[in-house]
Amino acid sequence: MTAAYINELSYSLGDLNYSLEESSAQGRLLSSIQALKDSGFRNHRICSMEKSAYDLAHECVGKLQQNLSEIGAILYATCLPYNANMGSVEKFHETRDVKHLMDYPGSHLQSDFGMDKATVFGINQQACTSLLGSLRFAKMLLSDDETIDSVLCLTADRFPHGACYEQSYNLISDGAAAAIVSREANGFKIIAAHGITNGGLAQANDEEAAGTYFVYSHRLIQETLSKAKLTLDQITWIVPQNMNIKAWQILSRLLRFSEEKIYAPSRPEVGHVISGDNIINLDRLAKDNVLKSGDLILLIMAGYGMNWQCTIVEKC
DSSP, X not given: OOOOEEEEEEEEEXXXXXXXXXXXXXXXXXXXXXXXXXXXXXXXXXXOTTOOHHHHHHHHHHTOOSOGGGOOEEXXXXXXXXXXXXXXHHHHHHHOOGGGGOOOHHHHHHHHTTOTTOEEEEEOSSGGGHHHHHHHHHHHHHHHOTTOOEEEEEEEEOOOTTOOSEETTEEBOOEEEEEEEESSOOSEEEEEEEEEEOGGGTTOOHHHHHHHHHHXXXXXXXXXXXXXXXXXXXXXXXXXXSOOHHHHHHHHHHHTOOGGGBOXXXXXXXXXXXXOHHHHHHHHHHHTTOOOTTOEEEEEEEETTTEEEEEEEEEO
């Protein structure tokens, strides 16, 4: 299979910053302030009324330094399906014309950034795991089509106005994250990717989601390591989603993996940025200058659906 590398990372966040105290006073939270503080959260980012999920995507892609005109494919992922349409539901009801339900943000992104060579793919049924899913898909595309040399993987979501900004006891931020995946051997080499879906848990409540997390995460990690022909003691860092800190205290013991090597420094600042946590934390890890060539990093994410996805990358 053709080697695939993550060459560049980028992200953007909602334009409004709120503390737990402020969001609690405005009715955005379900748990108590102290419970969320004990879980490792402090602040989160929310989009103002006029800022859309596409605005987040546009801002995120605009930060990339690479020549986007050479992108061969765009994998545009959303956790909330409504963020995959820029059209107006009101216009649909007014006209009964379904084209208002098919105004795709991926097409706008291609046009706005002159990515004329790119084919657009939408991913919108993998919940918070959709960015890791797009990395897996990008690796397959590069192996299958020799005319594609680079792929833009992007996720962008914002919650609807008035939504609670807490899911499964985790504080949520609006945001977007992007990665360029190509044949160019720099950045991070994608070693293996794997996923599990249990559709029978598609409408699991918060307690059920939390209860299944440990069993499926442990299984997912072991199956991904097996696919990569690696053992956990070869992994240098685990870069997880920004979730309740107690969950990884438990999981690290189950895995017999040092809690000090679980890297999620953005948790207190931004909480759980829907599908973007792995990219945000991997970008921070790269910029902290603690990585050396050959280090193996395991990225893992769980999401509704229920979906679990894992990717192992190697620092070039």
